[in-house]
Amino acid sequence: MEISEKYAKELAKQERRKADLLDICESILLHSKRILFEPGCGHGHWLTNYAQANPKQVCVGIDLISHRIRKGKEKATKRKLDNIYFLKADLGEFLEVLPAHIRFDQTILLFPDPWPKARHHRRRMVQTTLLDSIAVRTDPGGTFCFRSDDRAYYDWTIEHLESHPLWKIDAGAKWPYESDTYFQNLMTEFSSVIARRTH
Numbered sequence: 347m348e349i350s351e352k353y354a355k356e357l358a359k360q361e362r363r364k365a366d367l368l369d370i371c372e373s374i375l376l377h378s379k380r381i382l383f384e385p386g387c388g389h390g391h392w393l394t395n396y397a398q399a400n401p402k403q404v405c406v407g408i409d410l411i412s413h414r415i416r417k418g419k420e421k422a423t424k425r426k427l428d429n430i431y432f433l434k435a436d437l438g439e440f441l442e443v444l445p446a447h448i449r450f451d452q453t454i455l456l457f458p459d460p461w462p463k464a465r466h467h468r469r470r471m472v473q474t475t476l477l478d479s480i481a482v483r484t485d486p487g488g489t490f491c492f493r494s495d496d497r498a499y500y501d502w503t504i505e506h507l508e509s510h511p512l513w514k515i516d517a518g519a520k521w522p523y524e525s526d527t528y529f530q531n532l533m534t535e536f537s538s539v540i541a542r543r544t545h
């Protein structure tokens with residue numbers, strides 16, 4: 347099947363972006379095997395506070411929006427943190443190119459965009475395919491932590507976790523670290539869930 351010139355250009359751009367991302371991942375994570383991963387990290391409030399309190403844990407935050415990533419980097423530089431990396435990247439592309447030896451100790455998803463309309467649900471970050479990809483990189487016992495102010499998205503996440511064979515909700519698990527995020531500060535109520543990678 348022939349593809350349009352515009353589509354071919356877009357594909358080429360995507361390939362260049364992924365190649366650049368791979369280079370960055372390989373260089374920054376050369377000596378790291380295990381990370382705490384925060385997709386959609388926004389301005390990096392939570393991750394910088396967590397990284398400062400846990401200097402032995404390598405932390406990686408990604409976000410689509412450049413100025414949010416810049417803010418995160420500025421915070422890390424100001425505090426002289428050497429265990430944290432902020433990357434401008436799309437979640438799907440990041441998971442595709444991340445070197446296979448990198449393992450996730452914890453993945454934390456804080457206040458992801460809720461996409462409330464039914465026709466937009468497929469844009470939500472939490473999907474069976476995402477839970478599959480994270481599970482492959484997480485050892486048994488590792489965690490997926492989710493927090494949202496949007497009740498419908500929280501219920502959606504619970505349903506996806508309950509029906510996934512590689513994740514089990516751990517109702518007794520303690521939230522890894524309490525610290526505000528930009529979006530958490532705007533909310534009066536929110537719900538959290540932690541799931542553990544099964545054996």
Ligand SMILES: C[S@@+](CC[C@H](N)C(=O)[O-])C[C@H]1O[C@@H](n2cnc3c(N)ncnc32)[C@H](O)[C@@H]1O
Pocket residue numbers: 385386387388389408409410411414435436437438455456457458459527528529530
């Ligand atoms: C509502 S904000 C929450 C930010 C932060 N977690 C907080 O609590 O302050 C959602 C963030 O996810 C990012 N995001 C959405 N889709 C993404 C994707 N596919 N890959 C990476 N980041 C994404 C957005 O750019 C935005 O910064």
